[in-house]
Structures are given as structure tokens and as C-alpha cells.
Amino acid sequence: xxxxxxxxxxxxxxxxxxxxxxxxxxxxxxxxxxxxxxxxxxxxxxxxxxxxxxxxxxxxxxxxxxxxxxxxxxxxxxxxxxxxxxxxxxxxxxxxxxxxxxxxxxxxxxxxxxxxxxxxxxxxxxxxxxxxxxxxxxxxxxxxxxxxxxxxxxxxxxxxxxxxxxxxxxxxxxxxxxxxxxxxxxxxxxxxxxxxxxxxxxxxxxxxxxxxxxxxxxxxxxxxxxxxxxxxxxxxxxxxxxxxxxxxxxxxxxxxxxxxxxxxxxxxxxxxxxxxxxxxxxxxxxxxxxxxxxxxxxxxxxxxxxxxxxxxxx
Numbered sequence: 001x002x003x004x005x006x007x008x009x010x011x012x013x014x015x016x017x018x019x020x021x022x023x024x025x026x027x028x029x030x031x032x033x034x035x036x037x038x039x040x041x042x043x044x045x046x047x048x049x050x051x052x053x054x055x056x057x058x059x060x061x062x063x064x065x066x067x068x069x070x071x072x073x074x075x076x077x078x079x080x081x082x083x084x085x086x087x088x089x090x091x092x093x094x095x096x097x098x099x100x101x102x103x104x105x106x107x108x109x110x111x112x113x114x115x116x117x118x119x120x121x122x123x124x125x126x127x128x129x130x131x132x133x134x135x136x137x138x139x140x141x142x143x144x145x146x147x148x149x150x151x152x153x154x155x156x157x158x159x160x161x162x163x164x165x166x167x168x169x170x171x172x173x174x175x176x177x178x179x180x181x182x183x184x185x186x187x188x189x190x191x192x193x194x195x196x197x198x199x200x201x202x203x204x205x206x207x208x209x210x211x212x213x214x215x216x217x218x219x220x221x222x223x224x225x226x227x228x229x230x231x232x233x234x235x236x237x238x239x240x241x242x243x244x245x246x247x248x249x250x251x252x253x254x255x256x257x258x259x260x261x262x263x264x265x266x267x268x269x270x271x272x273x274x275x276x277x278x279x280x281x282x283x284x285x286x287x288x289x290x291x292x293x294x295x296x297x298x299x300x301x302x303x304x305x306x307x308x309x310x311x312x313x314x
Contacts, residue, residue, distance in 0.1 A: 003027070006035040010044055017047060021055040028052070033069040038078075045069055045084035053091050054127045063092035070101075079108060083162055086120035087127060109158030118147035119159050119166070126169045130177065137178070138187025141170050145194055156205055164202035164211070168218055171195035175225035176305065180312030189226055196222040213242040213255060220262040224269075225309060232266035254295060257286035258302065265306045 003009045009027045017024030028047055036044055045066060052062035066085040073081050082105040089097035098120060099113070106116035125144025129137050147153075148163055174192040175183075182188055200215040207215070216239030223232035239259045243252055250256075260283035267276035287299045 006031045007037070007040060010036065010040055010047075013047055013051070014043060017051045017055070021051050024051045025056055025058075028065070033065075033072045038073075041069060041073065042078070042080040042084075045081050049084055049088055049091070049127050053088065054130055057131075059088065059092040063088040063094060063097065067097075075104075077104065077108075079105065079158075079162055082108065083120065083123045083166070086116075087123035090120055090124040091127060105159075109162075111157045111159050112152065115152045115157065115159060118150070118153075119162055121147065122163065122166045122170075126166055126173070129170065130173055134182050134185050135187045137174070137182075138185055138189070138191040141174065141191035141195060142187065144170070145191070145198060148198060160202050160206035164199050164206055164215075167195045167199035167202065168215070171199055171218060171222055175222040178225075180309055183225060183309075192222050192226065209242055209246045210252065210255075213239045213246075213252070213259075216242065217255065217259050217262065220259065220266070224262055224265050224306070227269075227309075227313065229266040229269040232262055233270070236260075236263035236266060253286050254290065257283050257290075257299065260286065261299070261302055261306075269310075 003012045009031050013024040013027040013031075016027075024047070028044070028051060031044065033041065033044060048062045048065050048069075052058040052065070063085075066088040069081060070077055070085050077085075082101055086098055086101035086105060089095075089101055098117070102113050102116040102120055105111075105119070106113045109116065122144045125140055129141050129144070132140055145167065148167075153163070171192055174188055174195065178188060183192075196219050200219055203211040203215040216235045220232045220235035220239065223229070223235060236259050240256065240263070243256050243259070247256075260279045264276045264279035264283060267279060283299075287296065290296050290299070
């Protein structure tokens, strides 16, 4: 039986969209954005682009539904909705629509329309890069990142957190979803390295200590994917040090488990078997206490990914 409320449809679409994009799209089409709580709207906006544009190649429909969502949100639409809407407009080829969203985003973030447009280009890249292969994916990612080296981005702005999140998405996608063979592409490697370094720089400026810690985790993950075990161990230890200093109530034990897993992988590649075994045991003990099947599956997926990377490196 299909879900009967818009909130339930959104949850069902989120659960099924990877395995069954067509059903996910059908559920998204049935949702009245005005019936969603404001806190649910960013997920809906993301899924519109992820499912309709990225997976089903229907950018025009995604943009049409994003416009309906913006109409509901009104002039005070939050930044995540504007980012997704602007990306949808760009991917649908509606440059005038993108310019309108960029103007709204610039006003809300107290930034220039040109800088907002650069962020929307990066947002669009996060949905177009996954559908490209090898060198083409790396080239497209670098093109989306390039404007963020400009002078406007050297000073703090209200767009920094968005830039950090988008660069993080690009980096994790390239590191986690590309085949080991694709990770040998010089362009993919350059794009992953640039994206993760940029994400960390923006999180340092815009985030709190948890964002800083997670940026270290992502850098460790990317470094392990690229075979740089020295960098991976350094970044994992830096993340763990932040947890030691700030997480006095062990609220971020999930983060600690994943950091220990990346540290173990890096140490094993360096031939430090005893230290790697200890880090892995600590990671496994924390994972055993997750009590959440989704987190357990994610952890096991990372274990499998590391094994695949190691097998390819032999």
C-alpha cells in the first residue's frame, strides 16, 4: 500500500529512490510542498534534483517542481532551498530563472549576485558529475570548483557554509562512488583532492568544531581512497583529537567509529599491523553499539569499500 500523507510519501521516496528511482519520482510528484513541514522541505528539494535530474534525466520537471516549492516558501526561502532551485534552473537551461534565484540567494546571504551564481554552478555540478565517467567527471567537478578560488571567496560571507557542504558532497562522491580504476584518473584525483581541501577550508571559516572534525574525517576518507595513507592517518588523528577535546559526553561516538576505521585502514597500509588492529577493534566496538541498522549498513559498506580499494592496489 502506498503512503497516504505527504510526509509519509517523502519518507518513502527517500527510502526507495536509489533502488527504484521511478517509484521515488512517482512519490515525489504526488507531494504537495505546502503540506510539508518547513524542516522537511530541504530533503524534498534535494530529492527532486537527485531523482528527477541526476537519475532520470528530467531536469525540466525538477525545475518546475522546485519553483512550486519556492512559491510555498516565499521571499524568506532558506538557503538550502535556493541552492537546489538554482541548480535545477541551471541544469534545465533556464538562465533567467537561475539569475532570479541567484539574486534572492545573494540578498539573503548579503553577497553579490555574481558570487551567488558561482555557488549555484557548484550546486549544479554536484548533480551532473555523478552521471559522468572518469576524466569527464573530474573535469566537470574542477570546472564547478574553479570560481571558488576567486577574490570574492577569500573573505567570509553568508555563502561559506553552502560552499563547504557542496564541496564536501563532490569530494565524498568522487572518493566513495568511483571505481578503483576511475580513481587512477589524474583529473578525478585532482578534483577529489581540491574539493576536500576546499571543503575543509570553508568549514574552518563557517563551521563549529563538529564541522571541523567531520572535515578531517572526509579528508582521511579521500586520502585513503587516493592511496595517501600518511595524509589519511594525519587527518584521522586530527579528527579524533577534536573529539577528545570537545566530546566530553560521547555524543559523537558514531563519528569516532568512522574516524577509527579510516585510521585503521591508513595504518594497515603503512604496515603498522598492531596499531591498525587496535584502531579497528575500537571502531568495531563502537559500531556494535550503534543500535541503528542504517548506521551499521553504512559502517559495513565502508569496510567493504576499503577492502575493494586494497584489492585493487595489490
